[in-house]
Amino acid sequence: MSASNQVPITSTELGNLWMTYQEKTMIMRFLEHFIEHVEDEQIQQILRSSYDDSAQTVASIETIFQQEGAIIPTGFTENDVNKGVPKLFDYLYEPMFLHMMSKIEVNLFALFSTMSYRKDIRQLFKQLTTNSQEVFDQCTQILLEKGVLARPPYVTMPKEVVFVRDTNYLSGFTLLKDARPLNVIELSQIHHAIETNLTGMQLMIGFAQVANDSEVKKYLVKGMKLSKDVETTLGEYLRQDYIEPPATHAGKATNSTVAPFSDKMMIYVTNLLSTFGLGSNALGGAFSLRSDLPMTMARLAQKVYSFAKEGGEILIKNGWMEEPPQVEDRKKLTKI
Structure with a gap:
């Protein structure tokens, strides 16, 4: 054609x-x-x-x-x-x-x-x-x-099919009792989120070192701290089950203070990763059957959302946000 x-x-x-x-x-x-x-x-x-x-x-x-x-x-x-x-x-x-x-x-x-x-x-x-x-x-x-990519933990292979008989399976960690161990679906979501945030945290560190605009630099430092917060918060769930969170010795930011990228692009990448982080948190919460995990994911998502919104405001303030194609405004016809 x-x-x-x-x-x-x-x-x-x-x-x-x-x-x-x-x-x-x-x-x-x-x-x-x-x-x-x-x-x-x-x-x-x-x-x-x-x-x-x-x-x-x-x-x-x-x-x-x-x-x-x-x-x-x-x-x-x-x-x-x-x-x-x-x-x-x-x-x-x-x-x-x-x-x-x-x-x-x-x-x-x-x-x-x-x-x-x-x-x-x-x-x-x-x-x-x-x-x-x-x-x-x-x-x-x-x-x-x-040897720099940490594989997820290995577990004992199941030998029989088991059905949940107790509604306490849905309970999370409380002050009164410990939660059940993580299942492999929950563990996989946590591992994925931590792995991604480790790479993202180094990205934020590098960006913060070289950003030219002071407001952009402060924002990227905030992103660095947020990545650490996500990693430590979710990592604690693994530690409760005596599992070490993933870590790597490679891929660190250098000590360079000369920017290879524009502030505009560094904010865009940060905003993009934040947006997908929201999606990952939602997915992780949706597949978690322990009640404490979705609540934790929701709290982290709120922080990530606020961070992403602030990044969008910086893009707009500096004239860096390219506007997507718009739907025709036919509402104005009603005012004729």
Whole structure:
């Protein structure tokens, strides 16, 4: 089918393509800084392949927008990355960052695929999901081989099917009695949240060191403390069952104070991670059968929501928030 008689894209497809453009142009700027400093050939190959895939995605979206007569978003450009500055993150942070971002992308693009109707758009998001899964697999493997990715705890394999007979199974930790041990579903959600926050905390530390605007710097320090709060709060649930929370010696922020990225992009990335953190907390709470876990997840979610809202306000205040395409305002017709 030619572009001239192609079915127009829907509002949902437009919104999802617009969001993908923002995210992919941001990823490209990160990869440009990483590629400039990476020494490991295997990691460099992953970074360059990811960069090429992102650039191709950006070009594909631009083509679709041009065919539809839509303006191409600004996204993040060469003005948002500074070349020739010291590396901001140390040993193996590059695959750790991509490991974290590919988790987000797999979920995001799979969702966008199910929200798309035009065949070429469905195929685009299907391919993006596959690409992100491949990046996740590659980063997971190399981090495991380097010994810096903590596997979740092993447990004794079940030997029989057991049904819950006591409503106390739903009870959480109280001052009067201990809660039952975590089940493996609850444990998996906690481990995932801690693992992600460890990478995010180093990101916040690095960002806070190099931010130029004082308000942005204070906000990023707040993000650093919030990541620590999430890690220690959820880690306590593991410690109650004599399980050590995941940790890693790699991927630390360096002592550089020279910004490789614009304040605008650092706030955007922080806001993006906060938004997905809210989704993870909601998922973790939904799958938890111990009453104390959903309450804890809800308290953390409130903190993350307030933090994300503050980040949005900083973006708007500085004129950094690019406005998504809008639905036509037909309400004004009622005032004629």
